[in-house]
Amino acid sequence: MNQKKILLIDDEEDILELLSYNLEKEGYIVTTANNGNEGIQKAKEIIPDLILLDVMMPEKDGIETCTELRTIKELQKTLIVFLSARSEEFSQLAGFQAGANDYIVKLIKPKILTSKINALLQLSSTVGQHSKMITIGDLIIDKDNVKVSKAGQPYFLPKKEFDLLYLLASNTEKVFKREEILEKVWGNEVVVGERTIDVHIRRLREKLGIHTIQTLKGIGYKLVV
Secondary structure (H helix, E strand, O other): OOOOEEEEEOOOHHHHHHHHHHHHHOOOEEEEEOOHHHHHHHHHHHOOOEEEEOOOOOOOOHHHHHHHHOOOHHHOOOEEEEEEOOOOHHHHHHHHHOOOOEEEEOOOOHHHHHHHHHHHHHHHHHHHHHOOEEEEOOEEEEOOOOEEEEOOEEEOOOHHHHHHHHHHHOOOOOOEEHHHHHHHHHOOOOOOOOOHHHHHHHHHHHHHOOOOEEEEOOOEEEEOO
16 A cells, blocks of 8 residues: 555546545545645645646646745655646646646546556655655756756756756755865865856856856855755
């Protein structure tokens, strides 16, 4: 039996009933919410392993809901998956940009959806046990394989850029001082020019569109979720 917790957020009661039935048959503990605000409150209470939510909802739509969920520290390891009738590319991009791990169109059959959820949770569990992988919204940093992807798009970074990104992502609550970055990323290597870190930060921002890397003038850098 799967004792993992799943939170369903959708304003259509029949959808909630159908999904709950299929997921509970798989052994999941299922909680439901009818709108974004209720979903956020329940997510804080139960800290689910996965949240499945719709895009079009009253009070607070799915994009706003996902964005707010990603600001809650306790939910940083929670998988967020959109299940929506909206199949347009811009809707899917908006979902990934809000921090979703996946986006599924509602035409999918219940058994296939359940299998997909099983796979997502199994992969997440395996990664957590055996791999040095960090997931922040739609950004995945895999240290074991030196790979980075954002919204499903792979990026190939030079080693120093990768090491710098991994360091900042390893503790999003921390301000890394320049001296610490130099020590952990460059070690005993000779750094050419005092602006080396600045150049690498700028390249990361440009390549990945990560504008949440904050510069604290005269102190260091911080990756803000």
